[in-house]
Amino acid sequence: MADKGYLPKEKIKEFVEALGKDAAVYAPCLEGDTITFRQYTPDKEISLDRPANTPPKGAIYPQCETLLSFEFKKDAATPQKMDVELKANTDFPKAVVFGGRPCDAKGFTVIDRVFVNTDTADPYYKKRRENTTIVTKCCNGPYAGCFCVGVGGGPASREGSDVVMTEVDGGYYLEAVTEKGKAVMSLPIIQDGSSYEAKAKQANEKATGAVRNPFPADARISPELFDSGDFWGRVVEKCVSCGACTFLCPTCYCFNITDEQAITTGERIRSWDSCMFQHFTLETSGHNPRPAKYKRFRNRVGHKFSYYPEKYDGAIACTGCGRCIRYCPVSVDISEIVGYLKDPKADPKQWAADKKDAKN
Numbered sequence: 001m002a003d004k005g006y007l008p009k010e011k012i013k014e015f016v017e018a019l020g021k022d023a024a025v026y027a028p029c030l031e032g033d034t035i036t037f038r039q040y041t042p043d044k045e046i047s048l049d050r051p052a053n054t055p056p057k058g059a060i061y062p063q064c065e066t067l068l069s070f071e072f073k074k075d076a077a078t079p080q081k082m083d084v085e086l087k088a089n090t091d092f093p094k095a096v097v098f099g100g101r102p103c104d105a106k107g108f109t110v111i112d113r114v115f116v117n118t119d120t121a122d123p124y125y126k127k128r129r130e131n132t133t134i135v136t137k138c139c140n141g142p143y144a145g146c147f148c149v150g151v152g153g154g155p156a157s158r159e160g161s162d163v164v165m166t167e168v169d170g171g172y173y174l175e176a177v178t179e180k181g182k183a184v185m186s187l188p189i190i191q192d193g194s195s196y197e198a199k200a201k202q203a204n205e206k207a208t209g210a211v212r213n214p215f216p217a218d219a220r221i222s223p224e225l226f227d228s229g230d231f232w233g234r235v236v237e238k239c240v241s242c243g244a245c246t247f248l249c250p251t252c253y254c255f256n257i258t259d260e261q262a263i264t265t266g267e268r269i270r271s272w273d274s275c276m277f278q279h280f281t282l283e284t285s286g287h288n289p290r291p292a293k294y295k296r297f298r299n300r301v302g303h304k305f306s307y308y309p310e311k312y313d314g315a316i317a318c319t320g321c322g323r324c325i326r327y328c329p330v331s332v333d334i335s336e337i338v339g340y341l342k343d344p345k346a347d348p349k350q351w352a353a354d355k356k357d358a359k360n
């Protein structure tokens, strides 16, 4: 099977339709000014012009999914007895995530460590992940807020992808990264790509060189830096706790589980949750270990840049996609905050004072 190929731009729709012959294809679709991942149907307009506003995370880890349904059944012969019948389904169809960016594909690898590479793998995520092929478009350069190279990735990174596509001469140079990717390359629509390899390499190097790196040495931050309450209070004072940063993040995976019941039948539903919400850590007793906004924000940054790397061999739980910077309604910038904490001359209290002066 060939592992390199070429696809003219005008054949993108045809390619997506070929991918969709035996799979559901999730692609970045233009809706007004927004690009968001949707299950592709021919009436949708695919856009590869810029990274989508949302990551493709929901294709494998849906924002809301039924884990099981239940029904309470009374035993006619013994009215005191009640049985419960449970039904769960992990028989998911094959899927393709098409047109995400390298930071999006890498996002799945962050979730994999928690949901798959463990003794207690999540059967729903695991099955969908196994059934999904990821065809990624490399970026031509950075977009506002991107810092993927600072967290070990890049606009042409292969991590998490089965195929990567690089824009060259009126089309895309395609490269298979995995066996699943090689199966994609065997589709008849893929042309010989050998003459584009050098140009694609050049384009990838140029794009990588153009991305800013706010943490030149290492993006991890040490737990001692979490003690400065003043600093965290200042950086997050304008945050309105909307949760957009977590919902748009390709690596955030917190969830809540609720049972919704009507008389004798019901469903157990898992939905994304956000550590930026006040009720996220509220315990049944009424105690909340993270009642203050700065504690919740500090936990979000700490999880991505300190606790997760400590648990998973230094891997950072942020892919530098920049979405939380681009779409935060009050412009909280996680790269600026972590970059400051990484600076050996950093004085969190002074930073807080400088910010105050700049505003006055």
Ligand code: SF4
Binding pocket: 238, 239, 240, 241, 242, 243, 244, 245, 246, 276, 324, 327, 328, 329, 330, 331, 332
């Ligand atoms: S997107 Fe901005 S305002 Fe909303 S919770 Fe995140 S940091 Fe706060």
Ligand code: SF4
Binding pocket: 245, 248, 249, 250, 251, 252, 304, 317, 318, 319, 320, 321, 322, 323, 324, 325, 334
């Ligand atoms: S923390 Fe922000 S920049 Fe990092 S992966 Fe999540 S949304 Fe992207």
